[in-house]
Amino acid sequence: MIPSVLPTYSRAPLHFVKGEGTWLIEADGRRFLDLGAGIAVNALGHAHPALVQTLTEQAQKLWHVSNLYEIPQQQALADKLVASTFADTVFFTNSGTESCELAVKMARKYWYEKGHPEKTTIITFGGSFHGRSSAGIAAAGSEKMIKGFAPLLPGFTHVGWGDHDALHAAIDETVGAILIEPVQGEGGIRPLPDQCLKGLRALCDEKGILLILDEVQCGVARTGRLFAHEWTGVTPDIMMVAKGIGGGFPLGAVLATEEAASGMTAGTHGSTYGGNPLACAVGCAVMDIVSTPEFLETVNARAGFLRQKLEGLVAAHPDVFEGMRGVGLMIGLKCKVAPADVVKAGYECGVITVPAADNVVRLLPPLNISEDEISEAVNRLDFAADAVREAQG
């Protein structure tokens, strides 16, 4: 008999009942250090006092009104995002997938209104992840995600990650946009080298193509800058955001330049829930904390501390780990064993990690994790690695 919850996930037998900062508490009382943060969602950890206060205060006033009316919280969050990024304008969604949908629609509408209705093709890259809608899986193109779901949204050309020749060969007069994650998340924490993002920007400028960045996982201070592309000095035309922006409340956004957004006039797009007062009040509270120079400095310091500890861990377990990669607090441990075994051993040792593709275990801790918590988490990973090696014999 089919379970009452559609069985699309294979879940670990863990039942968390409470969260406190970097800690998750299981129904049986066990305490886990959370280096997954709900997959880069709980940017400020669990039950952050400022977010709890904002959420409960807003909950007592007004949860939802439709986008048929002005929403001051939404206006405030848009103003904050515009003030601190390349963007001139913002549309709020409820998830990364919805942000992907709008980014695709916006790029196509842009060229349509410019008198180039043929420029519908969007180039994407191997190992990428852009959500689970028909557009999202068509964009990523991985066999595992698309199998059985045809017909998919047409108009995506896939090139291998890092395959410059294929990229150049794929550019023709139908290409309207290039879509890429500055740091691949699901693909195994693969940072795009700064030179490549600069090169992509130059290529887009030369050929008259829009650059769309998917910062759903790597954005919102995760890499130590408010958005990952800031490390390179180049900016996109359109950017997808979600995950960390709501600190755990479902919230996403598409940020764009005035030019790239010029096709999106009244009536061309909408969302019932997107940008409602509860979500945007929380989003404002997250932004107020994560966008300050002091906070970003702390993220970089903690990232340096964690990476130093992890170098020791990798060196101490050459049979289990092959190396470490990533940016800021978005770190991948490349494994010589099945990553799922490391994640499972972590559960036994009271530390939560997340598997990714390319044989990688992801570490995406709350951005405000303390040094003591980092030390304790790496100790627990050390025990987990011992257990994995013993189990291998």
Ligand SMILES: *Cc1c(COP(=O)(O)O)cnc(C)c1O
């Ligand atoms: C998680 C993710 C998405 C999809 O976001 P959802 O909120 O799950 O719809 C899209 N792109 C990237 C890079 C992601 O990590």
